Amino acid sequence: MSDVVPPEVRPKPAVPAKPPNVGAPSPSSPFPPQGLGIGGGGVSAPPPSAIPVPIGSHALSHGVGHGGGHAGGHPAAHSVGHGHGGSHSSTGGSALLGYIGIDTIIEQMRKKTMKTGFDFNIMVVGHSGLGKSTLVNTLFKSQVSRKSAGWARDEKIPKTVEIKTVSHVIEEGGVKMKLTVVDTPGFGDQINNDNCWEPISKYINEQFEKFLKEEVNITRKKRIPDTRVHCCLYFIPPTGHCLRQLDTEFMRRLSHSVNIIPVIAKADTMTMEERLEFKQRVKKELETNGIEFYPQKEFDDDMEDKSDNDKIREVMPFAVVGSDKEHQVNSKRVLGRKTPWGIIEVENPNHCEFAQLRDFLIRSHLQDLKEVTHNIHYETYRAKRLNENGGLHPISSNDTQESNL
Ligand SMILES: Nc1nc2c(ncn2[C@@H]2O[C@H](COP(=O)(O)OP(=O)(O)OP(=O)(O)O)[C@@H](O)[C@H]2O)c(=O)[nH]1
Numbered sequence: 001m002s003d004v005v006p007p008e009v010r011p012k013p014a015v016p017a018k019p020p021n022v023g024a025p026s027p028s029s030p031f032p033p034q035g036l037g038i039g040g041g042g043v044s045a046p047p048p049s050a051i052p053v054p055i056g057s058h059a060l061s062h063g064v065g066h067g068g069g070h071a072g073g074h075p076a077a078h079s080v081g082h083g084h085g086g087s088h089s090s091t092g093g094s095a096l097l098g099y100i101g102i103d104t105i106i107e108q109m110r111k112k113t114m115k116t117g118f119d120f121n122i123m124v125v126g127h128s129g130l131g132k133s134t135l136v137n138t139l140f141k142s143q144v145s146r147k148s149a150g151w152a153r154d155e156k157i158p159k160t161v162e163i164k165t166v167s168h169v170i171e172e173g174g175v176k177m178k179l180t181v182v183d184t185p186g187f188g189d190q191i192n193n194d195n196c197w198e199p200i201s202k203y204i205n206e207q208f209e210k211f212l213k214e215e216v217n218i219t220r221k222k223r224i225p226d227t228r229v230h231c232c233l234y235f236i237p238p239t240g241h242c243l244r245q246l247d248t249e250f251m252r253r254l255s256h257s258v259n260i261i262p263v264i265a266k267a268d269t270m271t272m273e274e275r276l277e278f279k280q281r282v283k284k285e286l287e288t289n290g291i292e293f294y295p296q297k298e299f300d301d302d303m304e305d306k307s308d309n310d311k312i313r314e315v316m317p318f319a320v321v322g323s324d325k326e327h328q329v330n331s332k333r334v335l336g337r338k339t340p341w342g343i344i345e346v347e348n349p350n351h352c353e354f355a356q357l358r359d360f361l362i363r364s365h366l367q368d369l370k371e372v373t374h375n376i377h378y379e380t381y382r383a384k385r386l387n388e389n390g391g392l393h394p395i396s397s398n399d400t401q402e403s404n405l
């Protein structure tokens with residue numbers, strides 16, 4: 001009952017290797033219990049006449065058995081018996097058998113996600129003074145939550161000296177999301193900047209380690225708290241020239257353990273032409289240096305995915321402007337930077353690409369960022385750890401609780 005991986009971190013649905021009515025239940029099966037629709041788990045039941053007859057007696061017994069006891073519950077654990085509908089309908093069975101209820105899966109998943117909610121964790125990284133902390137505030141004060149991110153109005157944002165997390169639970173349409181932004185101290189100020197990526201790399205790996213310890217624990221939590229970094233906004237200084245060696249080195253190293261999303265910081269310091277030219281230059285240099293940024297070409301699922309992601313890759317790196325100050329523009333309060341020449345509105349797509357970045361992170365790619373983190377970056381970490389350790393020993397529950405604090 002307790003070992004179901006939450007839906008948002010489960011590996012991408014795979015076609016079952018063998019017919020679903022043979023063998024043991026697969027913990028990673030994407031198929032929720034068909035019985036929910038019949039057994040009264042809150043999803044509308046098909047008309048009685050539609051219940052399949054020969055197989056239906058089997059399907060019904062599962063349906064009744066699981067529907068009550070596991071309402072809203074454990075899609076993965078019950079995939080065996082419920083696979084009948086799928087395997088038979090593929091041979092034209094659905095026409096023969098009538099309504100099976102596969103189309104209720106989406107509704108079941110929606111209900112489940114609404115109940116459990118989910119975590120999404122973003123990290124900001126880059127040279128000191130590039131506006132990372134300001135952008136964290138901008139994100140929370142913008143349409144994401146319209147909440148203050150911690151500093152009093154008009155108070156100057158202090159220099160960040162240690163890794164700090166800011167979280168808000170945001171609720172929309174009944175769905176809860178805990179958005180956490182990890183603010184990191186800027187680097188590049190020291191005379192010797194060797195290995196300055198280490199604290200950040202360490203933080204990312206520590207979150208993987210926490211998750212891994214929870215996973216290998218004998219008595220696992222029903223839902224493993226996910227503090228893993230799902231994406232890292234890497235702030236590129238708006239120099240207009242080449243990338244600095246420290247930036248390429250930093251991104252190259254981090255790109256193996258986290259989804260890197262490069263952004264051009266303080267884009268208001270460049271003209272539109274300069275921005276465009278700089279974007280092209282940055283992209284070329286990332287390619288020359290073999291730095292993979294998100295969305296990585298090799299993980300495009302299909303042609304449609306590729307075409308959508310190509311459009312995103314074309315506009316990347318997003319040129320952003322941050323501000324947590326509100327101003328009056330045409331009788332509306334907007335977040336912006338006031339200059340003698342006018343107000344730069346951070347959420348206005350004609351002024352900068354902050355809104356595009358926000359929509360990309362939250363509206364279109366949130367789930368994919370989580371899946372790539374789980375299936376690629378975490379998996380790499382996990383395999384390496386298990387190999388070097390000859391298999392992790394189960395951790396006692398006391399240790400685990402400590403590791404999740
Ligand atoms: N022109 C411009 N200035 C900005 C922008 N974002 C932030 N700033 C200013 O840049 C200065 C540094 O901002 P922070 O947000 O503290 O920068 P940081 O990257 O967190 O700095 P560290 O914590 O030292 O790494 C502040 O004076 C901000 O007002 C921006 O988009 N454009």
Ligand SMILES: [Mg+2]
Nearest residue numbers: 132133159160
């Ligand atoms: Mg800061």
